[in-house]
Amino acid sequence: MxxxxxxxxxxxxxxxxxxxxxxxxxxxxxxxxxxxxxxxxxxxxxxxxxxxxxxxxxxxxxxxxxxxxxxxxxxxxxxxxxxxxxxxxxxxxxxxxxxxxxxxxxxxxxxxxxxxxxxxxxxxxxxxxxxxxxxxxxxxxxxxxxxxxxxxxxxxxxxxxxxxxxxxxxHGLSQMEILAGFGEVVKCGFIAEPEILDVIEAGVDTATDSTSAEFRRVVELSIGIKARVVSEDFTDRGVREFLNYGHTLGHAVEYAERFQWRHGAAVAIGMVYAAELARLTGRLQDSVVDRHRSILTSLQLPTDYPLGRWNTLLAAMQRDKKARGSMLRFIVLDDIAKPTVLTGPDQSLLFAAYQEVGV
Structure with missing residues (x-):
């Protein structure tokens, strides 16, 4: 039918x-x-x-x-x-x-x-x-x-x-490619639509099966979030920035890896980094940070990154389009579906958050 x-x-x-x-x-x-x-x-x-x-x-x-x-x-x-x-x-x-x-x-x-x-x-x-x-x-x-x-x-x-x-x-895409795409789906869940997270946690195999009703549901929810945000802010001057959750470090990881990593995998690390940054500033509860790791791990997405590459990552982040002059800006969460902008965090704080995702 x-x-x-x-x-x-x-x-x-x-x-x-x-x-x-x-x-x-x-x-x-x-x-x-x-x-x-x-x-x-x-x-x-x-x-x-x-x-x-x-x-x-x-x-x-x-x-x-x-x-x-x-x-x-x-x-x-x-x-x-x-x-x-x-x-x-x-x-x-x-x-x-x-x-x-x-x-x-x-x-x-x-x-x-x-x-x-x-x-x-x-x-x-x-x-x-x-x-x-x-x-x-x-x-x-x-x-x-x-x-x-x-x-x-x-x-x-x-x-x-x-x-x-x-x-x-x-059809025909590898499961790895599908799972990598879920980096952006999970992002939508954390910044705006908790139902996405609930569907994944209820059954990751069903949620990631491209023929299932659950898969279509999370896709349509994610598209709906993107559609609403860009309708309000086409040129990325306001709420559209929230769609960049996990992307500041994520793009830096892609650059450091010479664009050989899948985007969703890099964003997964970026989201965990942003969550740790929010936790260190007292904004985010430990349980929400843990939920980042558990959901992304269930999707076989990475949640850590090798230590020793901080200088390369920091230089790449300083060229991020959300930066204003020499001031870095990060999308972080106060809670699930409550994104905000963290402006000009101290570099010692940034490095401390990096150590939390480093291996």
Whole structure:
């Protein structure tokens, strides 16, 4: 039996919908304006066959061009964006044409950046094919690429016209990839929606089974949180910062590991670090810190990181986009679903929290 499609609206100056369901890629073509003539599908090499099938489904009405890019963070480079611009230029893309980001969070990030910058902006549709992409990267209009100095330092805010989260595209992903995506799901639970944590604790195997109702529930709850927050704060000047819980240290870990770690795994360590930081400042009870560790451990996500790398991590955090001048800022919790900003903590406190996650 076909399950109904869930529509989650994203408001703001450029509203759009996130569609969640199964076997719903056909909705892409149905959503396009009649003025569209050409479509660029940006996809990683690992999704070549699926991208070709998506192209075939659209060929009866549109000219569809494929742009294959490196997988994961290797695709988020200026050279990759330039390749996509070259493909669009050689194919005479105009402002009425469309870019589709088809892949994980890194792919949707770079596809969004390409769409935002080609002719100063063309229509963008995001089709995330990983859990991380569905609950986080494809929603909210953050687009960007990495540089040698850090992650996501170059980019723009550019809203898609539609996000299609087809849960069937998750079939074939390794369980490790699914679990890594749960780093962002758990984050949503701690900052805003405790039901997510309850569902995971009630049965981690069921919650992480992409075919289960529980899995769909936590995905839709996570998307709903992201949609509400970005509707209120599109350009990351207020409450949207709360979505960065665990990301300040998490991004630093990714940088230290030369982007070879999965994002969700790095964020897991970052959340435990933020929880320890909140505990050391007297904000957070020990039981909530312990709950971080127990939930993340049940998901086989890391909760510690090697000691001896503090200088590298600190330097990377000082380039974090939430920093203001030389002052570091961290998202921490006063309690579950009560996030706040900790501004300018003493470096001795930061190092003490690092020792709590160090091994």
């Amino acid at each position: 076909t399950t109904p499609t869930t529509t989650i609206p994203v408001g703001g100056a450029s509203p759009y919908d996130v569609l969640v369901g199964r076997d719903i890629l056909n909705l892409i073509g149905e959503s396009l304006d009649r003025s569209v003539a050409k479509i660029l599908i940006v996809h990683p090499s690992t999704l070549g066959a699926r991208a070709a099938a998506l192209r075939e489904s659209l060929l009866d009405r549109y000219e569809v061009v494929l742009a294959e890019i490196p997988d994961a963070e290797a695709g988020k480079r200026i050279e990759v964006a330039a390749f996509c611009w070259q493909v669009m230029g050689q194919s005479d893309f105009t402002r009425s044409d469309v870019v589709i980001g088809f892949g994980g969070g890194a792919t949707t990030d770079v596809a969004g950046f390409v769409a935002a910058t080609w002719l100063r902006g063309v229509t963008l549709i995001q089709v995330p094919t990983t859990l991380l992409g569905m609950v986080d990267a494809s929603i909210g209009g953050k687009t960007g690429i990495n540089t040698a100095e850090g992650k996501n330092l170059v980019g723009s805010f550019y809203a898609p016209s539609l996000v299609v989260a087809d849960l069937d595209t998750l």
